Every structure is written in structure tokens, then in C-alpha cells.
Amino acid sequence: MTQIRKLIMGAMVGGALLIGAVLPAEYGIDPTGLGSKLGLTALAQDTPEGAPFEGALEFNIGDYDPTADLINTSVQGLIHLEDAPFRSKVIDIEIEDFGEVEYKFVLPADTTLVYSWEVLNAVGDGVYYDFHGHPSSEDAANYPEGFEMAYSRGEGLAQHGSFTAPFPGYHGFYFMNIEEGPITVRLKVSGYWEEHKEMYRAVQDNVILNEDF
Known part of the structure; x- marks a missing residue:
């Protein structure tokens, strides 16, 4: 009985993930409403081919701070790109x-x-x-x-x-x-x-x- 109970519990958890997460994120199907609350249904909204991207691109470029303990941004001016190999x-x-x-x-x-x-x-x-x-x-x-x-x-x-x-x-x-x-x-x-x-x-x-x- 213990083995059967584990199989049943696993199937229930898998079903809950399918209904609550996979269907809203992949197909926009949200029978419980949980996917909408978690923002998962937005992942299923495909951008039409050829449509312009309307999001804002932000690049983490900053000035070099020699006093910083940790630098997490790209430092402006340390890379100079060339058109041909050296x-x-x-x-x-x-x-x-x-x-x-x-x-x-x-x-x-x-x-x-x-x-x-x-x-x-x-x-x-x-x-x-x-x-x-x-x-x-x-x-x-x-x-x-x-x-x-x-x-x-x-x-x-x-x-x-x-x-x-x-x-x-x-x-x-x-x-x-x-x-x-x-x-x-x-x-x-x-x-x-x-x-x-x-x-x-x-x-x-x-x-x-x-x-x-």
C-alpha cells in the first residue's frame, strides 16, 4: 500500500504542476487563475513575427570605481573594439x-x-x-x-x-x-x-x- 500511495501522491503533484504552472506558461491555459497571479500566462504570449520589440533594453555599463570591493557592472571604456583582427x-x-x-x-x-x-x-x-x-x-x-x-x-x-x-x-x-x-x-x-x-x-x-x- 505504501508504494501505491507514493505513486498516487506523485501523480497528484505532477498534475498540480501541469495545471498550475505548465499550462499557463506554455499554452496560456489557466483554469485555476494561479498562472495569471504568478505572471506565468505572460510567457505564453508570442510576439507576432516581424513585430517590433517594445521592451526597454538596459545595459549595466558604468564608470570604473577603484575603491569598490566588487564591481558587477561592465566598465565603460576598458574595451575598444576593432574592425579586424590584430x-x-x-x-x-x-x-x-x-x-x-x-x-x-x-x-x-x-x-x-x-x-x-x-x-x-x-x-x-x-x-x-x-x-x-x-x-x-x-x-x-x-x-x-x-x-x-x-x-x-x-x-x-x-x-x-x-x-x-x-x-x-x-x-x-x-x-x-x-x-x-x-x-x-x-x-x-x-x-x-x-x-x-x-x-x-x-x-x-x-x-x-x-x-x-
């Missing part, structure tokens, strides 16, 4: 004894460059480097005459980092060989540049290449 490149820059090279990337504003460079065959101090940027000749009129922005300067054998262009234009590296003898600087980059090229090269102050920008 590029990656390994560039070996040969620099003669007493040589200088400037290598630039054309970047739109707010795009990112992740970089890592090192002197492969250093025996001394490596290079003097100057990571900087300037606008193109087309945009130069929008900036003060001779405008240039420095990002990092120093002497060393390597540097690794990420960079976001503050303005559109040419951004990149100037290297001066302070070793004794020729060297190779290996530059690894990933990012959203439009083009890249060697802009300037000189040996013992004799200019070999000087590209307009």
Missing part, C-alpha cells in the same frame, strides 16, 4: 657600428601596440632608445609646429610593454647603437597598425634614409 610581426633591425635607426608604426588613436625588443648580440650597453610619436603630415596643422610626444627614453638591452596611441599618427622607436660593432635589435609587436616601416637610418651622422611622414 596583427603580429617579428622585425630584425640591423644597426651598423655608430648607426641610428627609426622604425615607426602608423596607428589610429586609441589603438594598442604590445611590444618587446631586445639586442640579440650585445656585449656592452646595447642601445640608446627613444619611443615617441608624432602626427602625420596631413594632420600636422592640427598640432603645434614640430609637435612630438615622448613615451620612453633611456639606454639598455631590452624593453617590454604595451602602448595605446593618444593620437593618430606615427608611433615607434629610435635606436642608436652604443655598442662596439654592428648589432641586431629584434622587435616583436602585436597590434592594430595600418602600416609600418623604417623611417630613418644614419651611420656616423651620414643620413642613408629619411622618409617623409
Whole structure:
């Protein structure tokens, strides 16, 4: 009798769920009125095909709060979407004894460059480097005459980092060989540049290449 009683009770509970919840939610059939009170009948109201959605879409985007213990909203401005995948490149820059090279990337504003460079065959101090940027000749009129922005300067054998262009234009590296003898600087980059090229090269102050920008 106990087993039969369990089966009967299970059937009763299942029937109650069917009548009180499933029928109102799936088919809009609400014989008890409970589905309407619980808002289940609204789930069964299909939107006609092609009809505009009349609900209000709310996105949980807010400003970054560095003092917050927990951030549950999307933080405005931390993601910058691009139209194409990022590029990656390994560039070996040969620099003669007493040589200088400037290598630039054309970047739109707010795009990112992740970089890592090192002197492969250093025996001394490596290079003097100057990571900087300037606008193109087309945009130069929008900036003060001779405008240039420095990002990092120093002497060393390597540097690794990420960079976001503050303005559109040419951004990149100037290297001066302070070793004794020729060297190779290996530059690894990933990012959203439009083009890249060697802009300037000189040996013992004799200019070999000087590209307009």
C-alpha cells in the first residue's frame, strides 16, 4: 500500500504542476487563475513575427570605481573594439657600428601596440632608445609646429610593454647603437597598425634614409 500511495501522491503533484504552472506558461491555459497571479500566462504570449520589440533594453555599463570591493557592472571604456583582427610581426633591425635607426608604426588613436625588443648580440650597453610619436603630415596643422610626444627614453638591452596611441599618427622607436660593432635589435609587436616601416637610418651622422611622414 505504501508504494501505491507514493505513486498516487506523485501523480497528484505532477498534475498540480501541469495545471498550475505548465499550462499557463506554455499554452496560456489557466483554469485555476494561479498562472495569471504568478505572471506565468505572460510567457505564453508570442510576439507576432516581424513585430517590433517594445521592451526597454538596459545595459549595466558604468564608470570604473577603484575603491569598490566588487564591481558587477561592465566598465565603460576598458574595451575598444576593432574592425579586424590584430596583427603580429617579428622585425630584425640591423644597426651598423655608430648607426641610428627609426622604425615607426602608423596607428589610429586609441589603438594598442604590445611590444618587446631586445639586442640579440650585445656585449656592452646595447642601445640608446627613444619611443615617441608624432602626427602625420596631413594632420600636422592640427598640432603645434614640430609637435612630438615622448613615451620612453633611456639606454639598455631590452624593453617590454604595451602602448595605446593618444593620437593618430606615427608611433615607434629610435635606436642608436652604443655598442662596439654592428648589432641586431629584434622587435616583436602585436597590434592594430595600418602600416609600418623604417623611417630613418644614419651611420656616423651620414643620413642613408629619411622618409617623409
